[in-house]
Amino acid sequence: MYASWTNRRPASARRTGRLRVVAAALVSVAAAGALTGCADFGYQEDICGHGEYPALAVGGTGSACFKNSEKPSAGYTRYPAGKVPKQVDDKWDVYWRTHTVDKDGTIIPAPKEN
Incomplete structure (x- = not known):
């Protein structure tokens, strides 16, 4: 039993690993949006201005x-x-x-x- 307990990673190491995964996922989504041209968010330009x-x-x-x-x-x-x-x-x-x-x-x- 003692041997399996010593092989466990500390809680701080687990959190750091999760943060890296989340950060990598966010970077991937942003890069995919920029590369596919989906960054316009549905904006359409008006022909004329207000008034x-x-x-x-x-x-x-x-x-x-x-x-x-x-x-x-x-x-x-x-x-x-x-x-x-x-x-x-x-x-x-x-x-x-x-x-x-x-x-x-x-x-x-x-x-x-x-």
């Missing part, structure tokens, strides 16, 4: 943001109702990359880039 709305360039795919109290400047118009992009890469942001409106407000295919 602004997006407007579409007439005849092109460009856009600009205007204060809610202002009208769009010449060459821009508001997006059609229900088709306003809110965040980068959302459904309507992607749609308006290949579509635009003409001077009458009709939705048309966007001109091809050179």
Whole structure:
């Protein structure tokens, strides 16, 4: 019996070993997240800032943001109702990359880039 008791590790050594395992696991998780690109935590960028709305360039795919109290400047118009992009890469942001409106407000295919 005495021999088995002397082979036991002290409590402090057991705690140190557990801490190493926990630390190694945390480092592994952090490294995996960084390497796989999962570090964005679901963040999506808004098209315009607070108190602004997006407007579409007439005849092109460009856009600009205007204060809610202002009208769009010449060459821009508001997006059609229900088709306003809110965040980068959302459904309507992607749609308006290949579509635009003409001077009458009709939705048309966007001109091809050179």
